[in-house]
Amino acid sequence: MVIVIQCKDRVGLVAEISGVMAKFGINILTMREFVDTLESMFFARLVIESFDDLPSLEKGLRAVLPVDASVKVNPEPEKKIVVLVTKEYHCLSDILVRNHFKTLGASVEAVIGNYPMLGDLCERFNVPFHYITHEDKEKMDFECEIQEQLAFYQFDYLVLAKYMRIISPEFVASYPNQIINIHHSFLPAFIGASPYKRAFHRGVKLIGATAHFVTNDLDEGPIIVQQTIPVNHTYMVSDMVRAGKEIETSVLAKALHLVFEDRVFVFNNKTIVFE
Amino acid sequence: MVIVIQCKDRVGLVAEISGVMAKFGINILTMREFVDTLESMFFARLVIESFDDLPSLEKGLRAVLPVDASVKVNPEPEKKIVVLVTKEYHCLSDILVRNHFKTLGASVEAVIGNYPMLGDLCERFNVPFHYITHEDKEKMDFECEIQEQLAFYQFDYLVLAKYMRIISPEFVASYPNQIINIHHSFLPAFIGASPYKRAFHRGVKLIGATAHFVTNDLDEGPIIVQQTIPVNHTYMVSDMVRAGKEIETSVLAKALHLVFEDRVFVFNNKTIVFE
Amino acid sequence: MVIVIQCKDRVGLVAEISGVMAKFGINILTMREFVDTLESMFFARLVIESFDDLPSLEKGLRAVLPVDASVKVNPEPEKKIVVLVTKEYHCLSDILVRNHFKTLGASVEAVIGNYPMLGDLCERFNVPFHYITHEDKEKMDFECEIQEQLAFYQFDYLVLAKYMRIISPEFVASYPNQIINIHHSFLPAFIGASPYKRAFHRGVKLIGATAHFVTNDLDEGPIIVQQTIPVNHTYMVSDMVRAGKEIETSVLAKALHLVFEDRVFVFNNKTIVFE
Amino acid sequence: MVIVIQCKDRVGLVAEISGVMAKFGINILTMREFVDTLESMFFARLVIESFDDLPSLEKGLRAVLPVDASVKVNPEPEKKIVVLVTKEYHCLSDILVRNHFKTLGASVEAVIGNYPMLGDLCERFNVPFHYITHEDKEKMDFECEIQEQLAFYQFDYLVLAKYMRIISPEFVASYPNQIINIHHSFLPAFIGASPYKRAFHRGVKLIGATAHFVTNDLDEGPIIVQQTIPVNHTYMVSDMVRAGKEIETSVLAKALHLVFEDRVFVFNNKTIVFE
Known part of the structure; x- marks a missing residue:
C-alpha cells in the first residue's frame, strides 16, 4: 500500500508523517524522502503494510501537513491509460503485450491512431482502436476529434507511443502532467524532427531515447527516464x-x-523518481 | 552532517528518530531508510543541517532505539586507510592521486607492498611505503609482520588494491568489515585465481570487477559495487x-x-548501499 | 548480399578471396575478417553488391580455399525457426511481434510448448502452436514427441525462449549449432537452476542474461550475447x-x-561475432 | 605491425592490397575494412606479422592504390604528445600515470598550463611543465606564446585535458586532426559553456562526455568516443x-x-573507429 506526499518543506515533516503512522500502528516497509533544498519542496513515498481505515489515515496526515499539500493514500494501483500512435508498432506492441498479460501495471482502455494500420494489432489483443486522421483538417479540429473520442474513456495518463504529431498548447493544458511521450533522442540533443538523421550527420557514437511528460515547450517537459546505446561508423540512418x-x-x-x-513526482520542469 | 543507524526493526522507528530530530529543531536534508523485511532489520542514513550538541543528539537517539542499535552521529568524514598492494599500479595510483588532491574522502596513512616496485610511486606522492616480502616465510609470519607494521598506524579501513595474496582467517578476524578488496571478475563468476584466463577460455562477452568486504570465505564477502564491460572474440587474455x-x-x-x-551498511553477507 | 567463410588459416587467404571478387567485378561493401591465431582458423563475412551468377562465384571461391572450408554464398536471408517455450511469455511475445511485422529476420514456423498457456498468444498471431506435455513420460519419449512434431517443419534454428526443461545429449546432437537458448544469468555465474534466487542470496549488484548455442554441457555452450543490469539491496527475488x-x-x-x-561463427566452444 | 590506408574507393582494392601482402609472403593477422558508400571512401587497418623491408612494402602498396591515397606502413607505435591543461587534475593525472608506467601508448613530451597549479603534479612525474597565462593578453598573443613553446617539442598530438580556453581558428589550422579535446557533455547536448549547470536545470537523467578532434566549429569536431552515466534528482550541480x-x-x-x-580515421566531420 503506497502513500505519496508532495508539499512545501519545513522542519519536522518526517517526524509528523511517521508519527501519524505510529499512532495508527502502521509499519513502514520502505520510505523514500527527498527535499529539494533550493526550492524548499518535500517529496515522500511510503510503502506501508496493509491498513483498513484509509479515510482516517488520510485525515490524520492532512492534519499535520501544510494545507496545500498533495497527499495520495493508496492511489489506484491499476492505472487506466489511452495510447496515441501513428504508424510504428514497437512501443505499442510492447504495451499491448504487457497489458494482455497483466504486467503493465495499468489497463489500456483504448488506442487512437492518426493512421489506420495499427488497428489490426489492437484487434488481436481485443483493445479498442480508433482511427482519426489528421489529413485535410485544421490541427484544432483534429485535436477536437481526439478529445471527443477521449471523452468516452476514463484514464489517468495519455501515452504517446511514437505519436508523431505536435500537440497544441490547448490540448496539453487539458491533461496537465498526464501526457507521457517517448522522444527518439537523448534530450536535449536533437530536439525536434529527424533526430536519427541528424545523429548520423553529426557522427555521434551513441544514440538514446527520452521518456518525458509533455508540456507546451516541445521536447522540454520533465524527463522521467533516459538511456543511450553505442553506435558506430557502420550505422546508416536506417x-x-x-x-x-x-x-x-x-x-x-x-x-x-x-x-x-x-x-515519479513532477515539480517545475523536473521529476523526482524514487526507483 | 551524517547519521547512520542500524538495528532490529520495529513499528515506529522512523517516527521516533525523526521525532528526536524535530525536538532538537534539526532539519533533515535527506533520509534514506530500508527495512530488510525477511531479516527484520532497519537501516537508515540521514543528512542533517549542521548541529552543535552532538552528545545530546546521540543520547536522544539511543533513548528511542533498541539497546543494541548501532548509531553513528557525525562519523569522521575524513577516514584513514592503509593500502595493501602487490605489483600492479592502476588502483593504487588512482587512490594516491585522489588522496593527493584531497578528493578521496580519506587519508592514505601508508602503503604496504609484498613487492618493492610500487614504493617509487608512493614516494612521488609523499606517502609512506613499507616493503614486506612474503617469500621464504610462513604465511603466519608474513602476516604478523604486516600487522606489526599496521600497528604503527590508525586506520578505519584496509584497502586491498590488487593485493594478490590470500589472507588468513586470523588476519581477517582482526579487522571485521574493515577490509575492502577489488576482485577482477563479476563475482560469483570466476571465483579464485586467473579469472581473465578462464573468461577467455569460456568465451564470455563481458568481463567485470567486484569490490567487496573480505570475509573468511574467499571471494564470498559482501559485495559493494560491481560493473561489467563488453569484450569480444578479438580479445586475447592480455x-x-x-x-x-x-x-x-x-x-x-x-x-x-x-x-x-x-x-554502505553490512548485514550478514550483503550490503545495503544508499547511493 | 552476404558471403561467409570459415576455414583453416593460411597466408594469402584475403588476397585470394578478394581476388575472386575482383575477377567477377564485384564491389565489396564491407568485409570483416578475423584470424584466431592460437587455433589458426580464418573467419570472414563479406557484404557485396548484388550479383547474379552465384554458382560461378561459389565455384571460384572454393577453387582458392582449403577443400574443407565452410563457404556460404548468399545464405537464405529469411531464416526459418521453431520456438520452444514453457510458461513465460516475454521472449516469445517479442519474437512473435517482430515476426508479425516482418522485422525478425526470420519466419516463425511453429511454437512448441510443454504447457498449453502460450497457445492463445500464438493463435492471436496466426502461428501454429503445439502443446506437448512432459508429464508422466520418460524424457526420451517426451523428446521423441517433440522431434516428431519438428519433422513437419523445415527450420534453420530451434530457439529456446525460456524453455525450462533440460535437453538430452541425443536431442542436442540432432541439431548441432542450431539450438539457441536464453539463460537467465550472466554465465558462468549461477550455472543451473534458480539463478535469481541465488543472486539474491549472494547479494550481487548486477544481474544478467546470456544467449548461447546449446551443447551437451549444460549452460556451457558458445556464448553469443551477454548483458547485465544493476540491481540493489531493495530487490527481492521477485x-x-x-x-x-x-x-x-x-x-x-x-x-x-x-x-x-x-x-555469428561457432568454433570449438566460442563464437566469433561480427557486429 | 600496423598498416593504415585511406583513399577513394574502387572495385578490387582489398584484392590489390592483400595481393601485395601475399606477394611479400606476409600473413595478415587482422584486417578491418570499411567503405563509406555515400562518400565512396575506403578505410583499412591491417595488423601483419613482423616484416623487414618496409620501404618495398610501402612502394608495392602505393603502386596499386590511387595516387592520392593516405598510406602509413608501421606508423610510429609510440606517439609523442603535448598536453594542455587549465586547473583540473583528473584527466592530466590519468595521462601522467599511464605515461609513467609506459602504458599510455604515447610519450608525454610536455604539459602547458594557463594556470600554474598543475606544475607540481608534472614535476612529481618528471614531465616538463610550462606555465603560460592568458591574462592581460590578446588571445592571439597568448596562443603565439603557446606555439613558441610547442616549437621546442616534436609531437603527434596536442591533447586538451580539460583546457578551458576556446582556441582560435588560426591555432586549430596549425594542427589539423592533431588536437584532441575532452568535452564535458554528450555532444551535441549542451554545446558550449557550463554543461553540468544546464544539465541540472534541464533535469536530465544522464550526463556524459565526448572526446573529439578539434575543428574551427566549437564542439563540432569529429567525435571519437562518447559515454554516458546515470544521474538522478538528488544530484546537485556539484x-x-x-x-x-x-x-x-x-x-x-x-x-x-x-x-x-x-x-581512428577522420573523414569530413566524422571518425571511423576500428575498435
Missing part, C-alpha cells in the same frame, strides 16, 4: 532508427512502470 | 587484463567513495 | 525476476538478430 | 561535476588509446 526502436521501447516501458507505481 | 584494469580501478574508486561517505 | 525478464528479452532479440544476419 | 570527472577521464583515456593504436 540502422540507427532500428537500434533506436529497441531503446525507445525499453525506455518507455521503464518510465511507465515507474509512473504507474507512483514513483 | 586484452582482457588491460580492459579489466580500467574497470577494476573504476569499481574500487566507486566503492571507496560510497564507504567513505558512510553509505 | 524484483530480480521481473528485471531479469527485460534483459532476457533484449539479449535474446539481439542474439537472434546477429545469427539471422549470418554474423 | 555532484554532476564530480560524477562527470570520472567519465571525462575514462572517455579521454579510451579515445587516446584508440588514436595511439592508429584505429
Whole structure:
C-alpha cells in the first residue's frame, strides 16, 4: 500500500508523517524522502503494510501537513491509460503485450491512431482502436476529434507511443502532467524532427531515447527516464532508427512502470523518481 | 552532517528518530531508510543541517532505539586507510592521486607492498611505503609482520588494491568489515585465481570487477559495487587484463567513495548501499 | 548480399578471396575478417553488391580455399525457426511481434510448448502452436514427441525462449549449432537452476542474461550475447525476476538478430561475432 | 605491425592490397575494412606479422592504390604528445600515470598550463611543465606564446585535458586532426559553456562526455568516443561535476588509446573507429 506526499518543506515533516503512522500502528516497509533544498519542496513515498481505515489515515496526515499539500493514500494501483500512435508498432506492441498479460501495471482502455494500420494489432489483443486522421483538417479540429473520442474513456495518463504529431498548447493544458511521450533522442540533443538523421550527420557514437511528460515547450517537459546505446561508423540512418526502436521501447516501458507505481513526482520542469 | 543507524526493526522507528530530530529543531536534508523485511532489520542514513550538541543528539537517539542499535552521529568524514598492494599500479595510483588532491574522502596513512616496485610511486606522492616480502616465510609470519607494521598506524579501513595474496582467517578476524578488496571478475563468476584466463577460455562477452568486504570465505564477502564491460572474440587474455584494469580501478574508486561517505551498511553477507 | 567463410588459416587467404571478387567485378561493401591465431582458423563475412551468377562465384571461391572450408554464398536471408517455450511469455511475445511485422529476420514456423498457456498468444498471431506435455513420460519419449512434431517443419534454428526443461545429449546432437537458448544469468555465474534466487542470496549488484548455442554441457555452450543490469539491496527475488525478464528479452532479440544476419561463427566452444 | 590506408574507393582494392601482402609472403593477422558508400571512401587497418623491408612494402602498396591515397606502413607505435591543461587534475593525472608506467601508448613530451597549479603534479612525474597565462593578453598573443613553446617539442598530438580556453581558428589550422579535446557533455547536448549547470536545470537523467578532434566549429569536431552515466534528482550541480570527472577521464583515456593504436580515421566531420 503506497502513500505519496508532495508539499512545501519545513522542519519536522518526517517526524509528523511517521508519527501519524505510529499512532495508527502502521509499519513502514520502505520510505523514500527527498527535499529539494533550493526550492524548499518535500517529496515522500511510503510503502506501508496493509491498513483498513484509509479515510482516517488520510485525515490524520492532512492534519499535520501544510494545507496545500498533495497527499495520495493508496492511489489506484491499476492505472487506466489511452495510447496515441501513428504508424510504428514497437512501443505499442510492447504495451499491448504487457497489458494482455497483466504486467503493465495499468489497463489500456483504448488506442487512437492518426493512421489506420495499427488497428489490426489492437484487434488481436481485443483493445479498442480508433482511427482519426489528421489529413485535410485544421490541427484544432483534429485535436477536437481526439478529445471527443477521449471523452468516452476514463484514464489517468495519455501515452504517446511514437505519436508523431505536435500537440497544441490547448490540448496539453487539458491533461496537465498526464501526457507521457517517448522522444527518439537523448534530450536535449536533437530536439525536434529527424533526430536519427541528424545523429548520423553529426557522427555521434551513441544514440538514446527520452521518456518525458509533455508540456507546451516541445521536447522540454520533465524527463522521467533516459538511456543511450553505442553506435558506430557502420550505422546508416536506417540502422540507427532500428537500434533506436529497441531503446525507445525499453525506455518507455521503464518510465511507465515507474509512473504507474507512483514513483515519479513532477515539480517545475523536473521529476523526482524514487526507483 | 551524517547519521547512520542500524538495528532490529520495529513499528515506529522512523517516527521516533525523526521525532528526536524535530525536538532538537534539526532539519533533515535527506533520509534514506530500508527495512530488510525477511531479516527484520532497519537501516537508515540521514543528512542533517549542521548541529552543535552532538552528545545530546546521540543520547536522544539511543533513548528511542533498541539497546543494541548501532548509531553513528557525525562519523569522521575524513577516514584513514592503509593500502595493501602487490605489483600492479592502476588502483593504487588512482587512490594516491585522489588522496593527493584531497578528493578521496580519506587519508592514505601508508602503503604496504609484498613487492618493492610500487614504493617509487608512493614516494612521488609523499606517502609512506613499507616493503614486506612474503617469500621464504610462513604465511603466519608474513602476516604478523604486516600487522606489526599496521600497528604503527590508525586506520578505519584496509584497502586491498590488487593485493594478490590470500589472507588468513586470523588476519581477517582482526579487522571485521574493515577490509575492502577489488576482485577482477563479476563475482560469483570466476571465483579464485586467473579469472581473465578462464573468461577467455569460456568465451564470455563481458568481463567485470567486484569490490567487496573480505570475509573468511574467499571471494564470498559482501559485495559493494560491481560493473561489467563488453569484450569480444578479438580479445586475447592480455586484452582482457588491460580492459579489466580500467574497470577494476573504476569499481574500487566507486566503492571507496560510497564507504567513505558512510553509505554502505553490512548485514550478514550483503550490503545495503544508499547511493 | 552476404558471403561467409570459415576455414583453416593460411597466408594469402584475403588476397585470394578478394581476388575472386575482383575477377567477377564485384564491389565489396564491407568485409570483416578475423584470424584466431592460437587455433589458426580464418573467419570472414563479406557484404557485396548484388550479383547474379552465384554458382560461378561459389565455384571460384572454393577453387582458392582449403577443400574443407565452410563457404556460404548468399545464405537464405529469411531464416526459418521453431520456438520452444514453457510458461513465460516475454521472449516469445517479442519474437512473435517482430515476426508479425516482418522485422525478425526470420519466419516463425511453429511454437512448441510443454504447457498449453502460450497457445492463445500464438493463435492471436496466426502461428501454429503445439502443446506437448512432459508429464508422466520418460524424457526420451517426451523428446521423441517433440522431434516428431519438428519433422513437419523445415527450420534453420530451434530457439529456446525460456524453455525450462533440460535437453538430452541425443536431442542436442540432432541439431548441432542450431539450438539457441536464453539463460537467465550472466554465465558462468549461477550455472543451473534458480539463478535469481541465488543472486539474491549472494547479494550481487548486477544481474544478467546470456544467449548461447546449446551443447551437451549444460549452460556451457558458445556464448553469443551477454548483458547485465544493476540491481540493489531493495530487490527481492521477485524484483530480480521481473528485471531479469527485460534483459532476457533484449539479449535474446539481439542474439537472434546477429545469427539471422549470418554474423555469428561457432568454433570449438566460442563464437566469433561480427557486429 | 600496423598498416593504415585511406583513399577513394574502387572495385578490387582489398584484392590489390592483400595481393601485395601475399606477394611479400606476409600473413595478415587482422584486417578491418570499411567503405563509406555515400562518400565512396575506403578505410583499412591491417595488423601483419613482423616484416623487414618496409620501404618495398610501402612502394608495392602505393603502386596499386590511387595516387592520392593516405598510406602509413608501421606508423610510429609510440606517439609523442603535448598536453594542455587549465586547473583540473583528473584527466592530466590519468595521462601522467599511464605515461609513467609506459602504458599510455604515447610519450608525454610536455604539459602547458594557463594556470600554474598543475606544475607540481608534472614535476612529481618528471614531465616538463610550462606555465603560460592568458591574462592581460590578446588571445592571439597568448596562443603565439603557446606555439613558441610547442616549437621546442616534436609531437603527434596536442591533447586538451580539460583546457578551458576556446582556441582560435588560426591555432586549430596549425594542427589539423592533431588536437584532441575532452568535452564535458554528450555532444551535441549542451554545446558550449557550463554543461553540468544546464544539465541540472534541464533535469536530465544522464550526463556524459565526448572526446573529439578539434575543428574551427566549437564542439563540432569529429567525435571519437562518447559515454554516458546515470544521474538522478538528488544530484546537485556539484555532484554532476564530480560524477562527470570520472567519465571525462575514462572517455579521454579510451579515445587516446584508440588514436595511439592508429584505429581512428577522420573523414569530413566524422571518425571511423576500428575498435
